[in-house]
Amino acid sequence: MKKIAVLGATGSIGRQTLEVVDQLQGEVGVFALSAHGNVDLLAEQVDKYHPQVVAISDQSKLPLLRRRLSGWPGRVLSGEQGLVEIATAPEVDLIVSAVVGVAGLVPTYAALQAGKQVALANKETLVAGGHLIMAEANKRNSPLLPVDSEHSAVFQSLMGQDPTALKKIILTASGGPFLRSSLAEMEKVTPEAALAHPTWRMGEKITIDSATLMNKGLEVIEAHWLFGLDYDRIEVVIHPQSVVHSLVELVDGSILAQLGPADMRLPIQFALTYPERRVNTFSRLDLTSVGEIGFYPPDPQRFLSLQLAYAAGRTGGSMPTVLNAANEEAVRLFLGRRIGFTDIWRIVEVVMGEHDKQGLDQAPDLEAIIAIDQWARSAVKSCVRKVLK
Numbered sequence: 001m002k003k004i005a006v007l008g009a010t011g012s013i014g015r016q017t018l019e020v021v022d023q024l025q026g027e028v029g030v031f032a033l034s035a036h037g038n039v040d041l042l043a044e045q046v047d048k049y050h051p052q053v054v055a056i057s058d059q060s061k062l063p064l065l066r067r068r069l070s071g072w073p074g075r076v077l078s079g080e081q082g083l084v085e086i087a088t089a090p091e092v093d094l095i096v097s098a099v100v101g102v103a104g105l106v107p108t109y110a111a112l113q114a115g116k117q118v119a120l121a122n123k124e125t126l127v128a129g130g131h132l133i134m135a136e137a138n139k140r141n142s143p144l145l146p147v148d149s150e151h152s153a154v155f156q157s158l159m160g161q162d163p164t165a166l167k168k169i170i171l172t173a174s175g176g177p178f179l180r181s182s183l184a185e186m187e188k189v190t191p192e193a194a195l196a197h198p199t200w201r202m203g204e205k206i207t208i209d210s211a212t213l214m215n216k217g218l219e220v221i222e223a224h225w226l227f228g229l230d231y232d233r234i235e236v237v238i239h240p241q242s243v244v245h246s247l248v249e250l251v252d253g254s255i256l257a258q259l260g261p262a263d264m265r266l267p268i269q270f271a272l273t274y275p276e277r278r279v280n281t282f283s284r285l286d287l288t289s290v291g292e293i294g295f296y297p298p299d300p301q302r303f304l305s306l307q308l309a310y311a312a313g314r315t316g317g318s319m320p321t322v323l324n325a326a327n328e329e330a331v332r333l334f335l336g337r338r339i340g341f342t343d344i345w346r347i348v349e350v351v352m353g354e355h356d357k358q359g360l361d362q363a364p365d366l367e368a369i370i371a372i373d374q375w376a377r378s379a380v381k382s383c384v385r386k387v388l389k
């Protein structure tokens with residue numbers, strides 16, 4: 001039995017990972033689970049999956065979790081160190097990195113350093129620390145397993161291909177709820193409207209990122225690291241139906257793709273059973289009911305986030321860390337109704353500009369990444385005070 005630790009078990013990906021565990025009927029065992037603040041759900045998951053260790057990253061929730069789990073014989077850990085402990089526990093074969101945001105970086109890096117197989121949903125980890133993560137991942141015989149549906153599609157399309165045959169990667173984007181909105185309409189977008197994604201049900205942060213197209217920008221950087229391609233060889237196309245999850249173009253002009261329903265349990269399952277396939281009862285794609293599908297170029301004027309992500313990726317060094325941290329902070333402010341929707345990318349652009357003036361760190365280590373991340377977050381706050389108010 002493969003033993004897993006799920007970091008971010010109470011989130012959208014974490015919960016779906018546990019549904020996949022149910023389907024796999026004893027093939028995968030849950031050794032450890034983590035949550036940030038959702039004590040009730042974590043306790044329910046403990047009752048159902050009988051892990052041996054849990055971690056709650058929000059330290060203030062530890063007393064409540066201990067009370068809720070009183071009488072349970074397992075270990076209860078807390079804080080970032082708790083996540084690192086479960087990610088590196090000798091009993092764990094594979095970790096599912098499904099925390100949201102850069103908070104996933106330290107435990108994911110620790111898991112790789114400890115030689116664990118990693119199924120990676122937490123794209124912010126690769127955006128902020130891609131060079132560190134890939135250096136560790138490349139020391140292993142088995143690959144870093146992508147959970148993001150686009151990267152899983154690329155990964156699956158490339159299986160069995162000679163790496164020198166790859167010309168480019170084509171990532172598909174649904175375009176989010178404002179695909180056809182004008183910039184003036186986007187200025188007035190509320191959190192409720194931005195959280196209503198047309199094709200995917202996900203956590204709040206990634207749903208807002210999908211609406212600004214920053215999610216696709218983060219995925220471009222993620223693809224750069226996972227597949228080792230220059231940014232000129234990573235293309236984004238709008239594909240509103242979310243049926244073709246991504247494609248690869250080969251040197252002879254052939255294009256290969258992976259198709260399926262908009263159901264994250266499929267890429268999660270493949271990451272858990274790789275390189276094998278397993279039967280499941282999840283939704284299936286009925287091609288005849290899909291209707292017409294289309295592919296369009298994204299409009300860079302209305303979706304500046306995508307351009308900013310390409311620019312940060314091409315600049316490299318510490319710039320993607322700044323892009324990611326400024327975006328995380330700006331999304332938080334938008335969800336708290338402190339800034340408007342289009343302010344998200346305005347703020348990210350200003351903070352990236354400030355970082356550029358200060359000078360980049362070309363190859364930041366983990367400590368430097370954490371410091372730069374913190375700097376970018378405080379720069380967002382002063383940007384809101386100075387520029388937007």
Ligand SMILES: NC(=O)c1ccc[n+]([C@@H]2O[C@H](COP(=O)([O-])OP(=O)(O)OC[C@H]3O[C@@H](n4cnc5c(N)ncnc54)[C@H](OP(=O)(O)O)[C@@H]3O)[C@@H](O)[C@H]2O)c1
Binds near residue numbers: 009037038123201
């Ligand atoms: N959802 C999707 O369909 C999807 C698809 C592709 C990729 N991804 C990626 O997968 C990751 C997770 O996304 P999600 O949609 O599952 O997010 P989510 O529903 O918001 O869940 C996030 C998880 O992380 C935990 N968490 C929150 N803040 C944390 C912190 N500071 N430290 C440690 N843990 C923290 C949450 O705990 P509590 O619930 O206890 O607060 C929860 O378990 C993201 O990187 C996202 O981009 C998601």
